[in-house]
Amino acid sequence: MEAVVFFVLAAIALTGALGVVLSRNPVYSALFLVLAMITIAGFFVMQDADLVAIIQIVVYASAIVVLFLFVIMLLGVDRHENLNDPLRLQRPLAIGLGLLLIGEVLVLAGREWVTGESSVRGALDEPATGNVERLARSLFTDFFWPFEVTAALLVIAVVGGVVLARRSRRPAATASGDDA
Amino acid sequence: MTAAMNAASLLATLMAGDPALAGKLDGGIVLLVAVKVVVAFAVLLVAVMLYIWGMRKVIADMQNRIGPATAGPFGVLQTLADGVKLFFKEQSIPSSADRTVFRLAPYLSILPAFLMFCVIPIGGTVSMFGHRTNLQVADLPMGVLFILAMSGIGVYGVMLAGWSSGSKYPLLGSVRASAQVLSYEAAFGLGILGVLIQAGTLSTRGIAAQQAWVSWRSIFTDWYLLPCLIPFAIFLIAAVAETNHPPFDLVEAEQELVGGFHTEYTGIRFAIFFLAEFMNVITMSAVAVTLFLGGPSGPAFGFLPAQGSVNVWFVPVFWFLVKLLALLFGTVWLRASLPRLRYDQLMALGWKWLIEIAILWVMVSAGFVVARDRDWPLWAYGAITGSGLLAWGMLYLSIPKPGEPVEDFR
Structure with missing residues (x-):
């Protein structure tokens, strides 16, 4: 079944x-x-x-x-895709790695x-502790440090993205108001 | 382990908590599940029919009109007549449309609307075909998260309908819709989180069971209405926005977008979009009843035997329907009285107010639950919450306000 x-x-x-x-x-x-x-x-x-x-x-x-x-x-x-790769080695490399993966799977x-x-x-959902409890326990005990580091990394990425996307044109910029 | 046992355990994982699925799987249980699915779908369809009729009647009354009056007694069959009319109309597909996706989109929007309703407990535990079962299609251990997942999947219908129509206004409407739904998803989830922190379970039936009726005081002590008053308000606003219901119906703003994402749709496909929209309104109200208003909990009829079929079958469903009707009347009232928001007002409300208040409330109530579990004195909890709020206030004050000079980054 x-x-x-x-x-x-x-x-x-x-x-x-x-x-x-x-x-x-x-x-x-x-x-x-x-x-x-x-x-x-x-x-x-x-x-x-x-x-x-x-x-x-x-x-x-x-x-x-x-x-x-x-x-x-x-x-x-x-729009039509541009099929000329900017990186010339990309396509043979991709084919090689793909074949490697297929071989590995086989x-x-x-x-x-x-x-x-x-x-x-064994099942994650044992009768004594539920699925959520098990996951929470490992996230907040064994893997607490990687978990927090990942969270910090994501925050840094978001802030970085905002800063990079923000282009101020005027020399003395003001915070954008309702009409900006 | 036999194959049947495997199947039963698989089904039990899917629908854990339903006593009918705890043991061995047999034909009766399959029949039971099939009947429940069909009945739930039929009930939802009839509910949409009655809701549209009721909405037109109530709005008509508020505007001193009569409303639908000719088809059936009090015009109750008007929706049915409209449905039959739409069913027999020509279905046109624009030549610039993407035909496959254009045909697919209505079904993508109605499927999540129905699936979401499946996890709502509308009654107690009853006996049917010789099995004990819940009046609920599926009691998932992750029921509340399933609601969130389905409301996320629901975006696809609207989004693809607008894109596949191959014309300008539907595309604009669907871009608006997806932006709106994605924006309010966060506030919606955080509003639900307010209840989850108090309840400590993700099962909709578990949450309803914690709000079970003891006495009249249950309304104030057991229901999550008062302990989660702020999440309730946030949930209601976000749910109205998620369902594209007025005053958040920018998706189909006639003055700006012709008709929005369904401009190019005709006939039964057009009807399916509206079916899905009203199904979503009903389901979201049912979710609100389950999470905040005790679900099927209410006083039993004392003059009848406590284990009689009326008190076991009928009374929980009755109280559920009473609460559902109250909320649905509220949605009609909103539709009749509020003007549509501007797009920037919509985004400002979602991102600048609801999400912030919801996050603050999640932190405060999480602190409260921990303090209650650990028996901390009130002053310790007050000090922790106070310092948290102080830190948040300082952060808020450090955000530049409109017109305030800020340093340039470059």
Whole structure:
């Protein structure tokens, strides 16, 4: 039963992933990306990781892809892509790394074949402690320092982005008012 | 472990908490879930029909008109007649449209609206087909987050409808819509967070259970109405904005955008957009009832047996509907009385007021919950909160105000 669910989800996820790469229209690519993301959330549910599944939908399937679509729509999709790479080595390098990845996956798949069973580490959702509690405990104890550093890094990135995007034209600038 | 057990445990993960799904899966349970899904969808459709009729009647009354009066008693079948009319109208697709996405968009907007309703507990635990079950389609352990996720997914319908129409005004309308929904998502989530901090659970049924009826004092002590009064206000404002309901209906501002994102839509696709919009209004009101107004909690009818079918089946649903109707009347009142906001007012309200107040409230109430759990004295809590507020106030004062000279960065 779980193997059936797994293979159905895997087929949908692969369709989505291929659609992202093969679509000519960037909006279609973004929509296929949503499909792939939601299917991956399904995989998380199969592993009893409900919280991660929901976060996958909230963050990736909605927030991030909506942002992609926003940019695509505002910049216009009718423009033709320039297929001449500015970096000449990019394409052979990408092909080489892709082949390496396929080889790696095939080697792994040769040893372990999917059964659809939950991972050997056991369900995250044990009866004693819920999914959220387990995740919160590891975030705020074992991984507290990396977690806080990541948060600080994100804040720095946002502030940096605002500063870089801010272009003041007048020599003696005033804070922008309602009419600015 | 047999395959059926695996399936049952998978379903139990999806719908944990429903007693019908705790044990082995059999045909009765499948039937039960199917019936619940179909009934929920039908109820939502009929509710939208009645809501539109009620809205037109109430607004008409407020404007000294009669409103729909010919189709059925008191014009109650007017919405049905409109629906039938729209169903048989020609569906045109503009030549510049992206045909696939244009056809897909209405369904993308109605699906999240329905899925969101599935996690709302509208009644107690009852017996059906020989199984104990909740009057709720799915009791997800992450129910509240699921509501947030679905309201996020709901943007796609509007956004893609505007883009795929291939003309100017729908695109402008959908860009407005997505910006508005994304902006208010933060305030919406932070408003819900106010309840989650107090409740300590993400399950909608768990939150409703904590507000269960004990006596009349439950309204003030057990419901999250008073402990979370500020999040409730923020939630209501943000939910009205999320559903593009007046006074936040800039998405379909007729004076500026012709019709907004649905300008190019006709016939049943046009109707589906409005179905989704009103479904969202009803679902958001139901979410507010569940989170803040106790959900199905209310006094049982004392003159009837406590375990009788009326008190088990009917009374919780009745109280839920009473509260839902009160909130829905409020939305109609808003539609009848408030003028539309300007775009900058909308953004200023969301980003400069709601999010700040919500974050402040989350910090204050988190401190309060910790102080209550650890039995801290009141003065310690007051000192911590006071210093936090002081720090925030100093930060606020250091932000340059309009017209104030600031140093140039370059």
